[in-house]
Amino acid sequence: MSIDIPWARAELAKFIELTAMYRPADPPGVLSVSSQLSNRGSPSEIVASAHVVEQILDRVLPRWRSEVSDSRNKTVNRWSQHREAAQRADVALARDAEIRARLGDDAPQLSAGLMHPWVWEGARALWRSGHFREAVTAAARKVNAEAQNKIARRDVGETKLFQRVYSLEAPKPDQPRLRLMPDDGSDTYRSVHRGAMAFAEGCYAGIRNPNSHEDGLPELPENEALEQLAAFSLLARWVDNATLVTA
Structure with missing residues (x-):
């Protein structure tokens, strides 16, 4: 808004x-x-x-x-x-x-406040104090927690969680799925869910893990951290808008 x-x-x-x-x-x-x-x-x-x-x-x-x-x-x-x-x-x-x-730069601008609420709620406090890398990590944790809440599971998280929820296999009693569109048997259906799985893996393997596990990293520039927040915002919207499918 x-x-x-x-x-x-x-x-x-x-x-x-x-x-x-x-x-x-x-x-x-x-x-x-x-x-x-x-x-x-x-x-x-x-x-x-x-x-x-x-x-x-x-x-x-x-x-x-x-x-x-x-x-x-x-x-x-x-x-x-x-x-x-x-x-x-x-x-x-x-x-x-x-x-x-x-000044010759009227390109669209990203606003953290307009990103998915899960992301900005997770990042807000750290962001305001200039801890951008930690803010992105906090947002990643929030998205993971909300995805766990949606499927009512706490025993799997982050990369493995998204590999399972976006799997093209049919849901099992202990493994619900998240569906971004109805299964119409099309290549688009398969592509959308493979892409969501790969995107989530990239967010956690390429952004969240280095931010969390590497000591001595310099602080992220604000614009780069904003781009990373945007990635998790997109993932959050996919999770939030997805349909939960159970066996």
Whole structure:
């Protein structure tokens, strides 16, 4: 599901206004020399708005917590990091397409937040802290666990699991199958399931295993990790959309 940009920008604008700093007017007949500043919104209004805004920021700027400075004096404005991130996100929502077109790169972009929920749910926390290789591994584990849940088996996993569920053999009492299309006896039916089996094997043998078992590997570049997440997202959709066939 894509972002409702007008709604998101309105929520960001509301938060930016609530967290603006100003010097309250002196009470009638009182002259104050204090330079104390306050947020325009009440604490309860800001907290309620922040709950929504944080979720918008997580979609638009997934790494805002680490990339936007949090070093400002929080005694002056505890919301300074959120406020700057909200300002950046508003510009991104308003002008991202224009910027990419003007800079000569308006090609489609991958968004982790739009990938299959199993993948992003598994990867989200590690991804936001910049642990991309571990995030991909976590997503792989999540897809494996959901596939096990679908066939109600825990005794087989990863490559062997997908070899069995996409096998062209008829299901057995202890070996259900996942079917991506009805068995019409066609070459397409056989090709689809052989391909799914080979693709799953490639995901776990070529991506998950090296990420998990090789010590001392450098951190994955973010774009490469995103491509790896996309591979598991496709596998997740195949599993999620498949029909369970039992003996």
